[in-house]
Amino acid sequence: EVQLVESGGGLVQPGGSLRLSCAASGFTFSSYEMNWVRQAPGKGLEWVSYISSSGSTIYYADSVKGRFTISRDNAKNSLYLQMNSLRAEDTAVYYCAGGNWFDPWGQGTLVTVSS
Amino acid sequence: SSELTQDPAVSVALGQTVRITCQGDSLRSYYASWYQQKPGQAPVLVIYGKNNRPSGIPDRFSGSSSGNTASLTITGAQAEDEADYYCNSRDSSGNHLYVFGTGTKVTVL
Numbered sequence: 001e002v003q004l005v006e007s008g009g010g011l012v013q014p015g016g017s018l019r020l021s022c023a024a025s026g027f028t029f030s031s032y033e034m035n036w037v038r039q040a041p042g043k044g045l046e047w048v049s050y051i052s053s054s055g056s057t058i059y060y061a062d063s064v065k066g067r068f069t070i071s072r073d074n075a076k077n078s079l080y081l082q083m084n085s086l087r088a089e090d091t092a093v094y095y096c097a098g099g100n101w102f103d104p105w106g107q108g109t110l111v112t113v114s115s
Numbered sequence: 116s117s118e119l120t121q122d123p124a125v126s127v128a129l130g131q132t133v134r135i136t137c138q139g140d141s142l143r144s145y146y147a148s149w150y151q152q153k154p155g156q157a158p159v160l161v162i163y164g165k166n167n168r169p170s171g172i173p174d175r176f177s178g179s180s181s182g183n184t185a186s187l188t189i190t191g192a193q194a195e196d197e198a199d200y201y202c203n204s205r206d207s208s209g210n211h212l213y214v215f216g217t218g219t220k221v222t223v224l
Contacts, residue, residue, distance in 0.1 A: 035213070037158075037215075044201065044215060044216075044217055044218040045150070045152075045158065045201050045203075045215040045218070046215065047203075047211065047212070047213040047214060047215055050212045050213065059211070059212040061211055062210060062211070095157055095158070097158075101148050101160055101163040101164070102148065102150065102158070102160060102203065103160035103163070103169060105157040105158055105159070106157065107157055108157055
C-alpha cells in the first residue's frame with residue numbers, strides 16, 4: 001500500500017523551531033519528487049516547498065524562504081521540513097505529497113505556533 | 116507568485132452536472148491538476164495533465180482547459196462528491212514552483 005505518514009507537529013512558541021518528518025512506504029521513494037503543503041485552519045491549500053528526487057533541486061514559497069529547510073534521506077525513505085523562527089501565521093496542518101502531481105498525500109500533522 | 120482564482124462555492128442537484136473553473140495566467144503554459152478534499156481528510160488527486168484520472172477515481176470526473184481557464188466537470192454528481200475542490204499548476208511567474216487555487220466548495224442538493 002502506498003503510504004505517507006507525517007510526524008513531528010505540535011505546539012511551539014513564536015520564534016521556536018520544529019522538525020517535521022514524512023515516512024514513505026509502498027513505492028520507490030528515491031524516484032519521487034516531494035513537496036510540503038500546508039493548510040491554515042479553515043483556509044485553503046498553500047504550497048510550501050519542493051525537493052527533487054535526488055535532493056539536488058529545492059524550491060520554497062516566499063512566505064517560508066530563509067526560515068524553513070526541506071531535505072530527504074532516500075536510504076530511510078524519509079522527507080523532512082526543518083522550521084525555524086516560527087510565526088503565528090505558520091499555524092497549519094502540514095502535508096507531505098509525492099510527485100509533480102501531488103499524489104499520494106499524507107494524513108497531515110498539525111503545527112500550532114502560540115504563546 | 117501567480118494566482119489561481121476559483122469561485123468560492125457552487126451547488127448541484129443530485130445526478131446533474133457541475134463545472135468548476137480555475138483562472139490564472141500560469142494555465143496558459145501549464146496543465147492544471149485537481150484535488151478533492153472532504154472535511155478532516157487529506158486532499159486526493161482526481162484529475163491531472165490534459166485529462167487523466169488516477170486509478171480509483173470515477174469517470175464522472177473530467178478535466179479540460181482553454182486559454183487561461185481550467186475546468187473540472189462532474190457529470191452525474193453523487194452525494195459523496197460534496198467536498199472542497201482545489202486546482203493547482205506550476206507557477207509561470209518564476210518565483211514559486213507551484214500554486215494552488217483558492218478552492219471551491221461543492222454542495223450536492
